[in-house]
Amino acid sequence: MTEGVVGARTxxxxxxxxxxxxxxxxxxxELAVLTGQARSTVAGRIDALMATGLIAPAGEATSTGGRPPATFAFNPASQVVLGVDLGATHARLAVTDLASNVLADLDAPLAIADGPGPVLGWVAETGTKLLETAGRSPDELAGVGLGLPGPVEHATGHPNNPPIMPGWDDADVPGLLGARFDAPVLVDNDVNIMALGEHRLAWPEVADLILIKVATGIGAGIIADGALRRGAQGAAGDVGHVAVPGAEEVVCRCGNVGCLEAVASAQAVAAHLSAAGLEVAGPADVVALVRGGDVTASRAVRQAGREIGAVLAATVSLLNPSVIVVGGILAESGEHLLAGIREVVYRRSLPLATQHLRIVVARTGAQAGVLGAAAMAADHALSPAAVDARTA
Structure with missing residues (x-):
């Protein structure tokens, strides 16, 4: 950055x-060479960073004559973050260090429809207990990352007309949760934090990735040029409400007809199989039937994959990802869903866009969201501006 320019940061x-x-x-x-700064400047900044605990001595480098020089490295154990992944009927929490290593975690049933007061109160109480389980104090908490199952305006952390979250519209989630934790609270939607978690922990070398979650609804998280893309109102990746050709008669909960979510979500597949006479109460029963070798269920899941593939084919041509990661409960049914997606994406997308494209199941599984939430909080705490503020 250039010194002397108005608004520029040294x-x-x-x-x-x-x-x-x-x-x-x-x-x-080495740091002086990398930064182009004077050794005295680098030495002062290393001292400031060591005082915060963010870096620590890491032994001595190989000597080229004389006394071996000291080395310094990131100390991720200096603080912790709390990651929270809230779904329609479940909650996952994890305390991690600043490098996303899990120190304590918890899965529990929770109804998001209970509203922001009861739900966030439970999160605060449970998160505090989880810090104790991890052997860390609230003073060591650098931030809280929270994922919600609906659209979120990331800049404010307020839910934006979430369809399955009654009473949450425009709720001050960072304010309500921040009153219980003396730390910054970052909020995003559940698919975005899943994409962040999967990218950070499973595909760090990939700059362009799409994660599609196939559960009660269908949504996508977009990593482009190595960064999460949220869109103008935080609605980027809402592929569940893209119209699917040939499905015009199916009414979606959004009020439109023929939406991908209405014909290919886990809930839609469960309803289809139930109407066909199978004993299916929900998505978990679909997964159990497919794993048990039921032909009707397997064919229904593969057809859902084809419908998803029809929408993803256009996305592939538009964004040209290297990897498409498939997550959510329907991805737990095995290869049938992936086979349907691959069948259509590879057939309909341009060869150049699919030449090196991989379509895979999520490597981090059900933990993708909570790990992504923790990574979001850690990124905020370790940003240049935040570190400057701590060392000032």
Whole structure:
């Protein structure tokens, strides 16, 4: 950044720290070369970072003559974050260090329809107990990341007309939860945090990735050029309400007809199988039938994959991802869903766009969301501006 330009920020300790986030030990001399800053400046900033605990001595480098130089590395154990993934009927919480290593976690049933007061009160109480389980104090909490099953305006953290969350519209989630934790609270929708978690922990080398969650609804999280893309109102990736050719007669809960969610979600497949005479109460029964070898259920899931593939084919041509990750409960049914998606995407998309495209099931499984929420909180706490504020 250029000094003297109005609004420009002079690189400080926060920028130096970013070079150490990969965990690799470096000497003062190496950091001076990488930053182009004077050794005295680098030494002062290392001292400031060590005072916060964010970096720590990491031994000595190989000597080239004389006393071996000291090295310094990121210390992810210096603080912790709380990740929270809330679904329609469940909650997952995890306390992790600043490098996403899980120290304590918990899965529990929870009804999002109970409203923001009871739900966030439970989150605060349970999160505090989980910190104790991890052997950490509230003073060590650097931030809270929370995922919600509906549209969220990320800049404010307020839900935006969430269809399955009565009483949550425009609720001040960061304010309500921040009153219980003396730490920043970041909020996003559940699919975005799943995409972030899967990208960070399973595909860090991939710059362009789409995660599609196939559960009660269908949504996508978009990683483009290495960053999560949310769109103008936080509605990017809402593929569940893209119209599917040939499905015009199916009414969606959004009021339109022929939406992908109405014909290919886990709930839609369950309803289809129930109407066909199978004993299916919900998505978990669909997964059980497919795993048990039921032909009717397997064919229904594969057809759902084809419908999803028809929408993803256009997305592939538009965004050209390297990887499409399929998550959500219907992905637990095995290869039938993936086979249907691959069948249509590879047939309809341009060969150039699919030449190296991989379509895979989520590697982080059900933990993708809570790990992504924790990573979101850690990213905020470790941003250059936040680190500068701590070392000022």
């Amino acid at each position: 690189p400080g300790s926060g920028d130096l720290f970013q070079l150490l986030r990969d965990g690799r030990p470096r000497t003062r001399a």
